Amino acid sequence: xxxxxxxxxxxxxxxxxxxxxxxxxxxxxxPNLYWYRQAAGRGLQLLFYSVGIGQISSEVPQNLSASRPQxxxxxxxxKKLLLSDSGFYLCAWSLQVGNEQFFGPGTRLTVx
Amino acid sequence: GQQLNQxxxxxxxxxxxxxxMNCTSSSIFNTWLxxxxxxxxxxxxxxxxxxxxxLTSNGRLTAQFxxxxxxxxxxxxxxxxxxxxxxxxxxxLTGGFKTIFGAGTRLFVxx
Numbered sequence: 631x632x633x634x635x636x637x638x639x640x641x642x643x644x645x646x647x648x649x650x651x652x653x654x655x656x657x658x659x660x661p662n663l664y665w666y667r668q669a670a671g672r673g674l675q676l677l678f679y680s681v682g683i684g685q686i687s688s689e690v691p692q693n694l695s696a697s698r699p700q701x702x703x704x705x706x707x708x709k710k711l712l713l714s715d716s717g718f719y720l721c722a723w724s725l726q727v728g729n730e731q732f733f734g735p736g737t738r739l740t741v742x
Numbered sequence: 743g744q745q746l747n748q749x750x751x752x753x754x755x756x757x758x759x760x761x762x763m764n765c766t767s768s769s770i771f772n773t774w775l776x777x778x779x780x781x782x783x784x785x786x787x788x789x790x791x792x793x794x795x796x797l798t799s800n801g802r803l804t805a806q807f808x809x810x811x812x813x814x815x816x817x818x819x820x821x822x823x824x825x826x827x828x829x830x831x832x833x834x835l836t837g838g839f840k841t842i843f844g845a846g847t848r849l850f851v852x853x
Binding site: 676718722734 | 783843846
């Protein structure tokens with residue numbers, strides 16, 4: 631069966647520091663991968679999606695970036711965090727275009 | 743861009759009551775999905791709907807794909823305290839990579 635992992639689970643970082651969040655999927659090949667952000671008490675905002683290694687599409691202009699160095703690995707990064715980057719970051723995968731998305735456990739990021 | 747209007751925003755109900763929530767859009771979707779999110783966790787898929795008019799159940803949960811393909815509802819019967827959480831609807835367009843999410847319905851159940 632497929633599983634999706636995210637780490638770290640929680641992170642507290644000062645403003646201006648770098649960020650690296652990792653997501654890995656097991657039990658499937660060539661998944662579509664997604665990064666979402668959820669602000670407190672709000673819905674899900676799609677940040678990036680990837681349909682293959684090295685292929686990244688950005689949905690919202692921001693100071694975040696994403697990379698997919700391996701088939702089942704998706705990384706969310708920032709060179710300098712802002713206060714507004716605080717939130718709950720969710721990684722998700724799907725088998726193909728238009729299929730159901732399955733979410734990871736999330737990373738709670740607090741920028742102070 | 744496409745938007746989903748999910749209502750109500752929140753619901754406070756007594757244990758044992760039935761619950762109904764819905765999503766509407768001005769866009770036509772090929773797939774409707776319903777997720778539940780517990781506090782501090784990722785959303786979990788409850789029900790997926792693929793055809794207009796489709797009615798699908800998962801235990802005490804029932805969801806329908808509207809005939810116009812622009813709406814969907816989720817019903818929960820005989821609510822229990824563990825039903826507490828945020829319920830999200832989501833729609834997928836033809837050939838689209840993106841899933842569009844509603845803002846969520848926050849459900850509170852009093853024992």
